[in-house]
Amino acid sequence: MVLHLTGSDWAAGSAHASGAALLLGLLLLIALAIRMGDGMGSILNKTRVRQAITSAIIIVVLFIYSGVAFSIQPSLHIAQAHSLENQQQWQPAIDEYTQGGEQAPDGADLARTYTSWGLALNKSQHYNEALTKFDTVIQKFTASSAQSEVHRAQVGDIAARLSLSRQSLDAKDYDGATKSLDTILGIPYCDNTCQTQASALDATAYYNIGEGKLQTQDYESAVNAFDKVLTKFSSAPEAGQLHGDMAKALLGMGKQERSSSCSSAIPTYQRLGKEYGDTNEGKSAQKDLNAPQDITGHFTNIETDVPFNQIGLTTGLKGGMGKDELFAKWDGSKKTNIQDNGNFAFHGISQGNYDLIWYANNGSYEYVEFIYHQVSQEPTYVAEVGPLCPVNMGNVTNVHTV
Incomplete structure (x- = not known):
């Protein structure tokens, strides 16, 4: 029983006890054989039968104990893994489940542990680390027995990605935000709720890119960003806010095109006159289009x-x-x-x-x-x-x- 407490985990302690029981059994068997030949088996020894039976029972019990202690090691790995998982000791739990024989693609306990670990990382705002855990589940655990955990991982994956996107928006890293959000919108398991949230954030990011590019007179990039809002997120509030600034960006781009290759500016001026004719920029563009x-x-x-x-x-x-x-x-x-x-x-x-x-x-x-x-x-x-x-x-x- 003491040896059960000496291993690196429960299974290792059981292995130690198994080895000790086997060794004691062999030693007792040898001792029994020596003593039987040294007089214990003599007819003059009136307790020889009781001694032999008792010794045999002890030896058999030790051998049985050794076999059982050795054979239950996978079960002990699994049992200890459950205990560690409940204590949120995620990596040790994963190690124990693995030593207990669980593996992808159908190790439901492993998948659950990875997913729970990812969700805990989400809660502590370690989103990039969480994504690696979710990705392990989504990519590797493809069996039907693990599908409920795959779904949990997918939900956690979307939540982590959205949180990272919000962090990029808060830090005014709008380019990083759009890359992340465009990726989210293309993920097969991004459901309607996900699409709604990601689209709203993406529209904000592209709008802010456009505004920033307009301020630095990078008019073509501003137009491209505003067009993303108008084409991909036409129902977003930003789509209704950019009308005047889009006209400014188009006129700025048109003037730059006109100075380098006039013919390339014609479509820009025509769009400006047609779609933004209610703005000063649109009126100016139409005047230029009509000019001799x-x-x-x-x-x-x-x-x-x-x-x-x-x-x-x-x-x-x-x-x-x-x-x-x-x-x-x-x-x-x-x-x-x-x-x-x-x-x-x-x-x-x-x-x-x-x-x-x-x-x-x-x-x-x-x-x-x-x-x-x-x-x-x-x-x-x-x-x-x-x-x-x-x-x-x-x-x-x-x-x-x-």
Whole structure:
């Protein structure tokens, strides 16, 4: 009985007692054999039968005790594991359950201990450590016997993740919060309650990202963050709060796009005018979209004897037109001078398509000319004036096109 208390756990003490009982039994068996041969078995010993039977019973009891003490070790591991689990000594309990033969995927006691450990860590706000315990249960304990514990672990896992997300929000780590919350929303066991909570927090995080990016004039990132709120969390209060700031972000982004690649800014301005026309930014964008534009280019004259010095914008030019008709088009065109270096510029041209025509007067004769494709008879140089962006015609030359 003393040896039962000497092991590192109950099973080890039982093993010690088992070994001692086996050794005592063997020693008694040897002693009995020696004594029987040394006179105890003599017919002159009137108590020989009682002595032999008593010794045999003791030896058998010791052998039985040794076998039983050895065979109950798994049960002792399990019993001690239950005791340790009740004392919330989680890792020792897990060790005992494991030595008792429990393992994934169907060790319900192990799964329960891991889950309870995770929930205790949640309660003490050690959320990352809790997640490792829950993950062990969710990933490894797949048997039906452990499904109730898997469900508990899933609930605890969601609670830990939401708590970590709230911590990120409180610390104004909005990027970290959105990453965590986006992950939560994609987890299969995130139920309706989970979806509602995570969505509300995620909308707040993205809204705050947008506001921060707007303040630092990172307009594209602000627009992207606000769009997340509008598309993924349209029913969140933040979706109704960002209207004015989204207009500011779109206008800021549009201006940046316009300065680097004007055509890329057109969709931004169009969205701003269409969806945020009630804001000052939307009205400004629509005004810019409707505004006339400039047309610039460079004229290269290969006819050295004809001094073309004016260029015009007209419509309806076609190959094979008569002289009078062509001069009439010139007379009705919007004209500008061709500079000595060949550059020309039109200012404030309404949106539309314009054919380019040029003019010369050498004091004796007037010349009007345009270049067209010989097959289609359509003008080669057509200025397409659209919204927002000036038009650069590049090099315009009177080389005939095939």
